[in-house]
Amino acid sequence: MTATFPIAFRRQWRAFALSTALLLFGCIAGIALLRIDADAKAVLMPFPHLLTDPAERVKQEEKDRGKQIAGHQIAFSAYLMTHNISVAFASMAAGMSFGIGTILMLFSNGLDLGAVCADYIQAGQGRFLAGWLLPHGVVEIPALLVASQAGLLLASALIGSRSPLPRRLRLRAVSKDVFTLSLGAAVMLVWAGLIESFISQYHEPVLPYNAKIAFGLIELALLAWFFARAGRKRAAPAS
Amino acid sequence: MPAASMAAQATRRYLLEIRLPEGVSFALALAGPLSRCLAFLVDLFVIAGLTTAIQQALAPLRALEQDLGLALIILLYVAVWLSYGMLSEYFWYGQTIGKWVLGLRVVDSTGLELQFHQVAIRNLVRVVDLFPLLGLAGGVVMLLNRRLQRLGDLAAGTVVVRNRQPAIPNIDALVRGRYNSFLAHQLPCARLRQRAPAQAAALAVEALLRRDRLDDRARVALFDSLAAYFRSLVEFPAEDTDQLSSEQYVRNVVEILCVPAAKPALAFVEKRTGLGPESA
Numbered sequence: 001m002t003a004t005f006p007i008a009f010r011r012q013w014r015a016f017a018l019s020t021a022l023l024l025f026g027c028i029a030g031i032a033l034l035r036i037d038a039d040a041k042a043v044l045m046p047f048p049h050l051l052t053d054p055a056e057r058v059k060q061e062e063k064d065r066g067k068q069i070a071g072h073q074i075a076f077s078a079y080l081m082t083h084n085i086s087v088a089f090a091s092m093a094a095g096m097s098f099g100i101g102t103i104l105m106l107f108s109n110g111l112d113l114g115a116v117c118a119d120y121i122q123a124g125q126g127r128f129l130a131g132w133l134l135p136h137g138v139v140e141i142p143a144l145l146v147a148s149q150a151g152l153l154l155a156s157a158l159i160g161s162r163s164p165l166p167r168r169l170r171l172r173a174v175s176k177d178v179f180t181l182s183l184g185a186a187v188m189l190v191w192a193g194l195i196e197s198f199i200s201q202y203h204e205p206v207l208p209y210n211a212k213i214a215f216g217l218i219e220l221a222l223l224a225w226f227f228a229r230a231g232r233k234r235a236a237p238a239s
Numbered sequence: 240m241p242a243a244s245m246a247a248q249a250t251r252r253y254l255l256e257i258r259l260p261e262g263v264s265f266a267l268a269l270a271g272p273l274s275r276c277l278a279f280l281v282d283l284f285v286i287a288g289l290t291t292a293i294q295q296a297l298a299p300l301r302a303l304e305q306d307l308g309l310a311l312i313i314l315l316y317v318a319v320w321l322s323y324g325m326l327s328e329y330f331w332y333g334q335t336i337g338k339w340v341l342g343l344r345v346v347d348s349t350g351l352e353l354q355f356h357q358v359a360i361r362n363l364v365r366v367v368d369l370f371p372l373l374g375l376a377g378g379v380v381m382l383l384n385r386r387l388q389r390l391g392d393l394a395a396g397t398v399v400v401r402n403r404q405p406a407i408p409n410i411d412a413l414v415r416g417r418y419n420s421f422l423a424h425q426l427p428c429a430r431l432r433q434r435a436p437a438q439a440a441a442l443a444v445e446a447l448l449r450r451d452r453l454d455d456r457a458r459v460a461l462f463d464s465l466a467a468y469f470r471s472l473v474e475f476p477a478e479d480t481d482q483l484s485s486e487q488y489v490r491n492v493v494e495i496l497c498v499p500a501a502k503p504a505l506a507f508v509e510k511r512t513g514l515g516p517e518s519a
Contacts, residue, residue, distance in 0.1 A: 071306055078310035082317035089321075093364040096390040097376075101367065154394055168348070172396045179356035182363065 003231030005184040008177040009146065010227070012153055019106055019148035023141070026110020031118040033111075044115035054123035058203075061128075066202045073197050081193030084140060088147035088185045092154070092178065099155030102148050109144060131209035134216025136196035142223060143188035150181035195219075255386055255398055257350035265350075267400040269387045270343045272378055275399055279374075281337030282324065289319050324362040329355050334402070344402040348386065357395040364391035413447050414494040420479040421491045427473045428495050434472045440496040443469075443489050450486070462486040 009016065033040050045051050069076060087105075094101025120129040157170040165173070199212065254266040293315045301308025327335040333345035333353055345361070347353050368377025368389045377389035386398050421428060443465055450458055466485035469492045480488065 074306045075309035075313060078313040082313055085321075086317065089363050090366050093367045093391075096364050096367045096394055097370075158393075167393075168396065171394055175360055175395060176354075176356050178394070179359050182359075 004180050006227050006230040008180040009149075009184070012149060012174075012177055012181070015152040015156065016145060016149040018152055019102075019145045022103055022106040022148075023110040023113075023145060026107040026112075027114035027117070028110075029107070030111040030114025030116075034115050034118045034122075041115070041119065044111060045119075046112040046116075050116060050119070054120045054125045054128075058125050058128045061203045062205070065206050069197070069201045076201075077193045077197030080196050081190050084143070084189040084193060085186045088144055088189060089182060091144065091148045092150040092182045092185075095151030095154030095178075096158065097155075098158060099152055102151035102155060106144075106148050113141075127209050127213075128203065130216070131203065131207075131212035132200055135212050135219070136192045136200045138216045138220040139188050139195065139223065140192035143185040143192060146181050146188070147185040150178045150185070153178055153181070253387070255348070255400065267346065267398075270341075270399040270401050271387065272381055274341045274343060274401075276374070278335070278337035278341040278343050281340050282335050283337075285336045286319060286323055289323070290316050293319065321362075324365075325355075325358050328358040328362070329353065333358075338399070338402075342402045343399050345397050346400055348388075348392075348396050348398045353397070357397055359395075361391035361395035361397050364394050365389075367391075410444060410493065410497045413444070414490050414498060417487065417490070419491045419494050421475050421495060424475060424479070427475050431469070431473045431492065431495055435469065435492070435496055439468065440493065443493050444497060447486075447490065447493060459485070462489050465489045466492075 030044060033044060042051065049057065091102050091105045094105060117129060117133075120126065153174050154171070157174045158167065160167055160170045163170055199207070199215070203209070253269045253271070255269050256266045294312055297308055297312050297315075301312065324335055328338075328345050331339075334343070338344060345353060345358065347357065365377075368374055368380070368391055370376045374389075377391070380393070381387050381389050384393070386392075388398055392398060446461055446465060453461065462485040466488040469488065470480075483491075
């Protein structure tokens, strides 16, 4: 698994690039929409607690010291894992709608993300935002991208322009990678669920923002190394 | 016979022909949408039962350790939903309980062994097949393709086939009980076996199996025409056929054609007596 997953990821890197581009496109659209029309916030925000003023929420959260989540952490992380894994699998499966479903999911997730980021940064709460989102986001969002990569892979096999093979064989050729990528995304989301519940929800003064940001960046670096290098053949050892 | 060839074509439509590289080819009967819907409903009940059982079993833990108990319930609930079909199909020859009840089975569309990634994909893609409601997308796709595959099957390269072999009629019980005077005449028996095509034998067996469901007149007419056909192939001595109803005639013919024991038993008698019945 630890070698199969990154190898499949690298073999299908074009689909990953496409899914990343689609998410970024959604992000930019989200930022732009919020800039153009501040009233759009009511429509764009994915959760009700994001509708309040960012500065007020930060104040509230910092006063709260994680009391709200205390006693529910395990269940909350179980909920996050299962919910995100279901979404990831759905994004993969939606590839069978000629990719339309996968593209829509990527775009709408990007829209949410862009709108939230723009809202907090505009309110001068960038540090809180980074500390809040990075620890779990740097794993959760790539996991969604990988699952969508699998979905786009299915879609391209289904459409199959420029391939001389019949559809049956095209789908057969990608099905193993589709499965590997989906399973890998699910494993990543288990980790992200734990971090989101046990670390991300604690803010200053319980956890300093810089520490949370650093933790997120370290995770991101490790993940990037894993995808880029893991499973590559080393120089043959002298025998 | 245009009607017959049309019927043959219609049946062929629901067969999956698999040609192996070794040159062997065989056909599997594909499962239709209705039986697959029913199998899925049965599976839904099974899953509902399992998840309820999990909730009941973890209720005491949840009372003591609310957080952990709820977490386990959420995890197991989703685990059952996600893995029931995959594990069952992978470890139980392509069957789930619903499929087993309905006599269905998932197989690889090229006749190879089913791989885990195939059952995983076909089960995960089900959400798209169920879109937007009541399995509409999957149902339409299924009816539009020759192998009756839903989207999950297309993605995974699988098909669902009917597991049950056609029941082999108990011909022994069908013909036993009455003395078959034809068996005494070896030569006409041998000619009959030689000349009667397999389809005619199958037709006669079918007719005997369904005799009780035919009304009297239709039954008499059917067996008359069958007997006349077999008479045209071989003549048995008049003293054996004069008092015989057409139906009994067909019964005797079926015993000669389809019951392997009929011949050895006779050979055994001949050996013991040293006399062929023909010469007696």
